[in-house]
Amino acid sequence: MTQSSAARAGRFHMGRLSEGHPQALDAWRVTTDDADVAARVASFLGGEPQPNEGGGSGLAYEVLTGRESVRILLDGPDAVAARMVLWGSKGIIHECDGVEFLSPKEKKGQPCGCPPLLENRKLEAKNGRGPTPSIDITFRIAAAPALGPFHFMTTSWQMTAQLSDLLDALERVDGPAACDLTMELVVYTTKAGRGVCYRKPVVTVLGSPDTVAPEPPPPAEPAPAPAPSAPRLKTRPAPEPTTPSAPQSSHSVNVDAVLLCRAAHVLGTSDHQETVIAALSEIVAGRQQTMELARLREDVGRIAAIAGQALQSRDSSLT
Known part of the structure; x- marks a missing residue:
């Protein structure tokens, strides 16, 4: 069972708002209401704590980290809460787990009527007739578990497709599991020849924390190469003048x-x-x-x- 958002130390994001426009990121963004937590996150994951101007959570601070993958600890399958939600102007119209209703109370447990195939569910959602995924993952940062639980929320259909495998892998660990939370880069070319690239969230279960090697530190920034020095030219020693030489010209060429x-x-x-x-x-x-x-x-x-x-x-x- 996931913990309440009030007890969480912060939240992970794959994007932010920039001048009112959504902006996709290449590394994790972390928001928190605790200045000390923001400073600790920056020390482990890179970046600098700053006022949260990227929106998305209403928390006071944000850290634009330098990591696209973070080693995390998941406390079993209950750390992943997944549902399908269709929102209307007055709130939730439809909430289910893909098979049965989760709300309202009088419908809970009844068949929800969603198509069994994920592709058909996506089509229904695209046309505004069906719910979309809402996945909430609660975890601790493996390098600093004492900071408390963080969470990551996503509506990714790709993660929805892998959800069953993720829960099975967490079940097999039988206890806290070390995992990698990654913003995986996807690049492909459409049938029309247009190049497309985006990042999708992926959780990879590595095993029990006792059996998983520590997370490697981020690669150091390469030092800038020194500027090439001017080549040294071999010169012949000037002959001893027998008479006073002519004065130097404006082109800096000595002429005898x-x-x-x-x-x-x-x-x-x-x-x-x-x-x-x-x-x-x-x-x-x-x-x-x-x-x-x-x-x-x-x-x-x-x-x-x-x-x-x-x-x-x-x-x-x-x-």
Whole structure:
């Protein structure tokens, strides 16, 4: 038999309201009226206690945890209360367990008339003629059972379909059971080719708490990779100048005018661009190698252009 909501420490949620609109979450949200409970929940499951602005329970605090799966303790099949409910403008119109009425008192135990197949029940509910699931699970957090009982409420048809297996598994444990309460990701493609993804609640019975290994801690956030350092370029030591070198240009390129004149004389080039091309290509290009120099200009034209800009201010010293 589930405990009353007044005795519960808090509630687990799969969503919240954001600016008045429903928002699905990727990790559990916990609400509570106890600030100490909120702080303890955050210490075990991650997140920070904050005022409850997400609605859904009317409790004062909420914790947006970092866990999509939480190890819990269920006290047998009685920890799961399930019913089918159809609401009207004045309250409950139909309440049953899928086979018999649960209310009103004069109808309790009588056949409810719901279709035996779950798919047909879903169709009736979709058309507004039949009840929808209402499942309330009461549990304790395995890492902190002293906090008291929490509960999770869901209208999931998927959990309804697995309810019989869940109750059988809890019955076999014969006592408190360690379970995982998980927001399981579902991804599929419709017949129309549209991708759909959502999360459904799943309770997995693991066994007696004495035989179940402790819940592993959440994975640590990976440390950001260090920014790659700039590669180190091998440089040749500058030759000892025999004469004062020319001042540094606005492009931060050091130019030795005397060495450039000597290079032009040795290489047989007639202008600064040809001298740079020939020097960079490590080819001795005389006057008779004009065709080769033309090819080199095309291959390293960009380098020569940059060098030409750097040497533009040196024309007067070379003539």
